[in-house]
Amino acid sequence: MKIIIAIMVVSALFAGCLSEKNTQEKKDVILDLEPSSISLKNGEAKQVKIRVNNSGVSGINPVVRFNVNSSDKPYLNFTPGSYDLGYLRPGEDSGFRLMDVRGTLAAGDEIKYHARAQVIYDGKVFDSKDLIIIVTR
Numbered sequence: 001m002k003i004i005i006a007i008m009v010v011s012a013l014f015a016g017c018l019s020e021k022n023t024q025e026k027k028d029v030i031l032d033l034e035p036s037s038i039s040l041k042n043g044e045a046k047q048v049k050i051r052v053n054n055s056g057v058s059g060i061n062p063v064v065r066f067n068v069n070s071s072d073k074p075y076l077n078f079t080p081g082s083y084d085l086g087y088l089r090p091g092e093d094s095g096f097r098l099m100d101v102r103g104t105l106a107a108g109d110e111i112k113y114h115a116r117a118q119v120i121y122d123g124k125v126f127d128s129k130d131l132i133i134i135v136t137r
Contacts (some may be wrong), residue, residue: 028056030127031064037099037132043072045079045102048131051095052119055087060123061087066131072113076133077102083124097098110136 026064031052040046065082079100088094105111113133119126 013050025056027062029054029062029119029121031104031117031127031129032096033117033129033131034096036129037134039134039136040101040103042100042105042135042137048101049096050099050117050120051086051093051097052081052088052127053093054090057090059087059089060121061085062119062126064097064117064119067116067118068113072106075104075106075111075135076113076115078115101131101133103133105135105137109135 022100030053031062032049032053034049038048039045040097050064051052052064054060054062063082063084066078068076077100079102083097083099085097103113111134113135116128117131118128
């Protein structure tokens with residue numbers, strides 16, 4: 001009887017250790033966005049470089065997306081709209097990926113749009129950077 005109780009206690013202790021989930025922390029995922037500000041002529045497209053670094057203890061499958069104010073969406077086009085960077089192992093870097101940004105002038109001679117690039121994994125935003133897009137006539 002004592003042996004059965006001892007086995008149950010030991011298995012309960014190890015069950016907590018074995019089922020522990022390696023969770024990513026926000027500080028472990030770093031987004032790199034170059035340049036942080038771009039100038040475009042009306043209808044012109046330029047490229048932005050994005051890179052994600054996973055310095056955590058477990059692998060991730062991050063997606064980078066750009067958020068824009070709803071009133072600015074008709075005037076900005078990101079190709080692709082979101083970027084799946086594939087599976088990144090611990091300590092791995094995605095390398096720079098290129099994303100096209102096309103801007104259209106809404107009114108006037110110059111307008112400044114703000115966009116936010118976000119790294120999303122498992123429904124959580126891990127890092128974000130701002131991108132300023134200046135469109136001129």
